[in-house]
Amino acid sequence: MVAEAARGWMRPDGPTWVRWLGGGWTVLVFAFLYLPIVLLVVFSFNETKSGFRWEGFTLKWYEALFQNRVLLQAFGNTLMIGAASTLLATVLGTLGAWMLYRYRFSIHRTLEAFIFVPMIMPEILMGVSLLVLFVILNFQLGYLTVIIAHVTFTFPFVLVGMQARLQGMDPFLEEAAMDLGATPWQAFTKVILPYLMPAIASGALLAFSLSLDDYIVTVFVTGAESQTLPLKVYGMVRVGLNPQLNALSALGIILTIVLVLASERLKQPAKGM
Numbered sequence: 001m002v003a004e005a006a007r008g009w010m011r012p013d014g015p016t017w018v019r020w021l022g023g024g025w026t027v028l029v030f031a032f033l034y035l036p037i038v039l040l041v042v043f044s045f046n047e048t049k050s051g052f053r054w055e056g057f058t059l060k061w062y063e064a065l066f067q068n069r070v071l072l073q074a075f076g077n078t079l080m081i082g083a084a085s086t087l088l089a090t091v092l093g094t095l096g097a098w099m100l101y102r103y104r105f106s107i108h109r110t111l112e113a114f115i116f117v118p119m120i121m122p123e124i125l126m127g128v129s130l131l132v133l134f135v136i137l138n139f140q141l142g143y144l145t146v147i148i149a150h151v152t153f154t155f156p157f158v159l160v161g162m163q164a165r166l167q168g169m170d171p172f173l174e175e176a177a178m179d180l181g182a183t184p185w186q187a188f189t190k191v192i193l194p195y196l197m198p199a200i201a202s203g204a205l206l207a208f209s210l211s212l213d214d215y216i217v218t219v220f221v222t223g224a225e226s227q228t229l230p231l232k233v234y235g236m237v238r239v240g241l242n243p244q245l246n247a248l249s250a251l252g253i254i255l256t257i258v259l260v261l262a263s264e265r266l267k268q269p270a271k272g273m
Contacts, residue, residue, distance in 0.1 A: 037253060044246035061243040065251075068244060074232040081143065081228060082211040085150035089207040092151065093158025094200055098192075100159075101166040115160075118153045126153060127220030134221060142223035149221045150211045157210065158203035165199035205263050209256075 047056035065071065100112065118126065130149050139145055173195070177187035193200075215230040222231065229248075236242055 040246055041250045041253065044243065044250040046243070046246075049243055061247040065244045065247045071229070071232060071244070071248065074227055074229045077143075077226055078212055078229040081146050081150060081226070082208050084147045085154060085211045086204050086208040088147070088151045089155035089158050090200060090204045093155045093203055093207075094162055094196065096155070097159045097162030097166060098188075100163065115156050119156045119160075123153070123214075123216035127217040130217065131220040140223065141221055141226075143226045145221040145223070146218055146226050146228070149217050150214065153214075153217060154207035154210050157206050158200075161199050161203040161206070162196065165196055169195060202263050205259055209259055 043054075044061060045057050045059065046054055047058045048054075096115070100108065105111065127149070130145075130152065134141065134145050169192075173191060174184075174187045177191045178184065182190065213230065214228075215234060218228050219231060222228065233245060233248070236245060
């Protein structure tokens with residue numbers, strides 16, 4: 001009976017024109033979201049350098065992209081900063097979530113509230129505050145300051161995802177492992193950590209994506225040699241449209257799809273546990 005009620009709830013009711021209106025609105029929303037992306041990918045293979053008139057198929061913009069040392073260096077900086085900040089954010093987020101789950105402090109709720117601050121704080125305020133901090137500490141702006149900034153706003157996302165996973169964990173799982181002879185460290189590494197691995201991997205992918213995409217915070221804390229790809233792309237766009245950016249964006253879309261598929265794949269084991 002519950003299943004029949006659920007199917008009845010999901011089945012569209014009402015006049016035909018209402019269903020057509022809803023379907024048409026859905027198509028318009030998806031077209032608004034994805035049509036620019038499709039056009040961008042298509043014009044990355046366009047022969048012409050400027051304008052939006054199709055003049056023939058070519059791969060020369062991709063060839064020029066892979067020969068552009070400035071963009072390649074910025075891409076390397078982005079990958080290096082993203083990998084380092086993701087590793088640190090994942091470790092800090094995992095340990096922080098476990099500490100908040102395992103132990104209770106007198107300021108437990110206050111700590112949880114402060115964790116959400118980097119997630120809701122406007123990025124421009126975070127960028128300015130970090131810049132002031134680095135200037136006071138006499139830190140030279142460069143790779144280190146960018147990595148610290150990226151860890152600051154990415155690790156809360158990892159921690160929140162870990163907390164959601166921990167809320168569904170059997171509280172007697174660790175106790176059962178210790179009853180079977182495991183030490184607390186063995187119980188954590190051999191039982192708890194494998195259980196948390198899907199959330200850890202998903203959080204790492206999310207942190208990596210946020211690091212790759214960030215512009216506002218990075219522009220305040222970067223140096224001349226640590227320019228990331230978003231900064232270089234924005235600088236090129238201000239000069240004028242460049243077909244290499246279309247090719248770069250197309251490759252970025254492919255990378256995004258791969259990350260989304262990997263994230264969905266990593267969530268599957270969590271459903272069975």
